[in-house]
Amino acid sequence: MKYVDEFRDRDHAETLAKAITATATKPWTIMEVCGGQTHSIVRFGLDELLPKTVTLVHGPGCPVCVTPVALIDQAIRLASIPRVTLCTFGDMLRVPGSRQDLFAAKAGGGDVRIIYSPLDALRLAQALPNREIVCFAVGFETTAPAFAMAVQQAQSTGIKNFSLLVAHVLVPPAMEAMLSAPGCRVQGFLAAGHVCTVMGYEEYEPLAARYRVPIVVTGFEPVDILEGVLMAVAQLEEGRAVVENQYARSVHRLGNRQAQALVAAVFAPASRAWRGIGAIPLSGLTLNLTYAKFDAALRFQKELGDCDTEGIEDSTCQSGLILQGLCKPTDCEAFGTRCTPERPLGAPMVSSEGACAAYYRYRGHAMHEK
Amino acid sequence: MTYHKPVEPACPLPKMQGDTVQLAHGGGGRLMQNLIRDVFVRSFGDPLSTHLHDGATWPVSEGTVAFTTDSYVVQPLCFPGGDIGSLAVHGTVNDLAMCGARPLWLSAGFILEEGLSIATLQRVVDSMAQAARDAGVSIVTGDTKVVDKGKGDGIFINTAGIGVVPAGVIVGPRRIRPGDAILVSGDLGSHGIAVLSMREGLALAGNIVSDSAPVHRVVADLLAHDIEIHCLRDLTRGGLASALNEIAAVAGVGISVDERRIPVRDEVRGACELLGLDPLYVANEGRFAAFIPEAQAARAVAIMRGHGVANAAVRIGGVMGHESSGVVLKTVLGTHRVLDLLLGEQLPRIC
Numbered sequence: 001m002k003y004v005d006e007f008r009d010r011d012h013a014e015t016l017a018k019a020i021t022a023t024a025t026k027p028w029t030i031m032e033v034c035g036g037q038t039h040s041i042v043r044f045g046l047d048e049l050l051p052k053t054v055t056l057v058h059g060p061g062c063p064v065c066v067t068p069v070a071l072i073d074q075a076i077r078l079a080s081i082p083r084v085t086l087c088t089f090g091d092m093l094r095v096p097g098s099r100q101d102l103f104a105a106k107a108g109g110g111d112v113r114i115i116y117s118p119l120d121a122l123r124l125a126q127a128l129p130n131r132e133i134v135c136f137a138v139g140f141e142t143t144a145p146a147f148a149m150a151v152q153q154a155q156s157t158g159i160k161n162f163s164l165l166v167a168h169v170l171v172p173p174a175m176e177a178m179l180s181a182p183g184c185r186v187q188g189f190l191a192a193g194h195v196c197t198v199m200g201y202e203e204y205e206p207l208a209a210r211y212r213v214p215i216v217v218t219g220f221e222p223v224d225i226l227e228g229v230l231m232a233v234a235q236l237e238e239g240r241a242v243v244e245n246q247y248a249r250s251v252h253r254l255g256n257r258q259a260q261a262l263v264a265a266v267f268a269p270a271s272r273a274w275r276g277i278g279a280i281p282l283s284g285l286t287l288n289l290t291y292a293k294f295d296a297a298l299r300f301q302k303e304l305g306d307c308d309t310e311g312i313e314d315s316t317c318q319s320g321l322i323l324q325g326l327c328k329p330t331d332c333e334a335f336g337t338r339c340t341p342e343r344p345l346g347a348p349m350v351s352s353e354g355a356c357a358a359y360y361r362y363r364g365h366a367m368h369e370k
Numbered sequence: 371m372t373y374h375k376p377v378e379p380a381c382p383l384p385k386m387q388g389d390t391v392q393l394a395h396g397g398g399g400r401l402m403q404n405l406i407r408d409v410f411v412r413s414f415g416d417p418l419s420t421h422l423h424d425g426a427t428w429p430v431s432e433g434t435v436a437f438t439t440d441s442y443v444v445q446p447l448c449f450p451g452g453d454i455g456s457l458a459v460h461g462t463v464n465d466l467a468m469c470g471a472r473p474l475w476l477s478a479g480f481i482l483e484e485g486l487s488i489a490t491l492q493r494v495v496d497s498m499a500q501a502a503r504d505a506g507v508s509i510v511t512g513d514t515k516v517v518d519k520g521k522g523d524g525i526f527i528n529t530a531g532i533g534v535v536p537a538g539v540i541v542g543p544r545r546i547r548p549g550d551a552i553l554v555s556g557d558l559g560s561h562g563i564a565v566l567s568m569r570e571g572l573a574l575a576g577n578i579v580s581d582s583a584p585v586h587r588v589v590a591d592l593l594a595h596d597i598e599i600h601c602l603r604d605l606t607r608g609g610l611a612s613a614l615n616e617i618a619a620v621a622g623v624g625i626s627v628d629e630r631r632i633p634v635r636d637e638v639r640g641a642c643e644l645l646g647l648d649p650l651y652v653a654n655e656g657r658f659a660a661f662i663p664e665a666q667a668a669r670a671v672a673i674m675r676g677h678g679v680a681n682a683a684v685r686i687g688g689v690m691g692h693e694s695s696g697v698v699l700k701t702v703l704g705t706h707r708v709l710d711l712l713l714g715e716q717l718p719r720i721c
Binding site: 010 | 636705708
């Protein structure tokens with residue numbers, strides 16, 4: 001299959017792995033930011049190909065994983081309102097809230113529907129004019145333009161029974177929070193290719209300069225990731241720290257200006273809590289004043305009034321450390337024992353981009369006993 | 371033989387009172403008699419079912435009787451390459467084939483939702499009858515119930531099937547031996563993706579058609595050529611990965627398969643990449659895995675390829691010793707990973 005097979009080519013991958021081995025003379029720790037990259041690494045066993053000198057640690061780039069418990073609780077509460085239909089991407093359903101998940105809310109009679117695009121939810125709002133359609137807006141900069149477009153279309157076509165529960169987060173503030181934290185062990189980043197497709201990589205340049213850290217915009221296929229690692233290792237060995245673009249077939253320095261304009265027209269930056277990590281200033285999006293009437297948190301303020309604003313997280317779950325690359329899923333004592341996809345303690349075990357889910361699915365549960 | 375026969379939209383309508391199914395059609399009275407006569411008997415047309423008793427009787431020959439049942443609730447009722455009617459025949463015929471049996475008789479139980487159009491029912495029943503004729507099986511008994519509007523999803527069908535396993539043939543996971551070759555009968559994932567794309571209204575590039583088809587003649591041919599079939603498994607819900615995991619657990623062995631050898635059409639791979647699904651977990655309705663002694667594997671592949679429904683048959687891996695367990699996948703890069711059971715259905719990913 002074109003655009004896939006050439007990036008999964010065994011010979012090319014082995015050549016790159018050899019080049020990494022030849023280049024790395026010292027131990028280096030590199031973080032892949034995006035959960036999609038984490039899954040590729042574990043699914044294709046890329047770490048088997050890497051030399052011992054290069055350690056990959058997994059980053060916070062799983063939007064499902066970092067959505068705070070309090071917001072999941074709010075989504076569950078909204079789903080329990082008889083006149084509300086809650087639309088969500090499929091992988092939010094199993095993420096545990098304080099007491100239950102959206103699957104349980106659905107089984108309990110809530111109208112919860114899986115969508116593939118925010119525009120599906122908008123069409124549902126048109127088809128069901130007597131119901132309130134609330135769309136759980138989860139994601140990084142990648143999915144924000146589609147939600148912005150849905151809101152603009154709702155506005156222009158006069159659809160009033162549509163709103164968003166916004167949980168959008170932004171990547172650069174999270175990278176900066178990690179870099180400025182004491183004990184940060186990340187020496188180089190593979191930045192998330194899809195996020196940069198929308199946003200470009202201009203905004204990463206000050207980060208690379210300020211924290212003296214190489215940042216390589218990287219794709220998601222095995223050859224992409226190995227090439228990204230090679231570029232980062234080469235920079236580290238040469239003492240350089242700049243932004244480079246491995247994923248040039250998708251990403252331009254300035255990104256997709258139209259998509260950015262759409263996001264800027266509908267959303268405004270806001271501080272947001274990240275599950276397991278805590279509050280990060282200006283690390284999320286909220287609907288701006290023009291579109292605030294589409295904000296489900298405001299529209300259903302009364303019904304959400306007594307929803308716990310903190311949320312209750314399992315205290316043994318190490319997802320915060322895992323999402324910051326401070327430990328691996330298999331370092332967690334609950335991994336594969338108390339925490340499984342059937343009974344997850346934290347979101348990374350159930351999200352399709354979660355690091356724990358990747359290890360459980362592709363490495364097997366026995367890994368923990370190793 | 372054409373397996374992917376499209377449903378004819380212009381089938382003649384029966385002379386019925388009204389054009390939708392009513393609750394009274396399941397009430398045991400005249401309307402129900404009319405429905406049975408004008409829709410079911412008219413299409414299934416088997417001499418036994420014209421008796422309209424509560425059951426059918428048939429003499430048995432030598433061998434062992436195989437008996438299976440399955441229910442079909444697919445939405446949409448019609449999808450590229452089939453419909454709930456043909457699926458209800460193929461699924462149960464294949465379940466029997468996986469026991470090494472020659473499928474003979476099916477029952478057909480219908481649960482109809484009030485308000486269903488008779489024309490839709492007729493299309494499904496006609497398609498079911500055609501599928502049964504193509505597979506050489508008879509639908510010999512049936513039942514119809516009608517539920518209130520909103521309590522069903524148009525049509526649910528249950529089919530039970532009876533077949534005869536030839537004397538001396540024993541097929542099952544416990545016969546699997548270390549060193550056995552694992553074959554699949556064709557490319558994977560088309561059925562699940564065809565249904566999903568139809569259900570979700572996804573406009574996917576390429577024409578992805580369900581693989582729904584009866585495979586019993588392939589099995590019969592393998593047996594006729596003295597292939598020592600150790601185990602067969604149709605790759606329905608949960609796909610290849612789930613089937614291999616179940617078999618490895620029951621047989622107490624480890625299984626190793628090579629990702630590069632597993633056939634998946636580019637259109638299906640593309641759709642799976644887009645939706646975040648793994649084709650190895652996607653349902654098939656006309657594909658199976660066969661566990662065969664290594665020495666007979668090449669010959670078995672050649673025999674399978676002689677059949678239209680298995681013309682892409684290929685060896686994908688082998689059975690490891692009893693000291694190993696689970697399923698290991700050799701990736702396209704030559705690295706290894708576990709091919710695990712999923713918790714439930716695959717959920718499309720976020721971005």
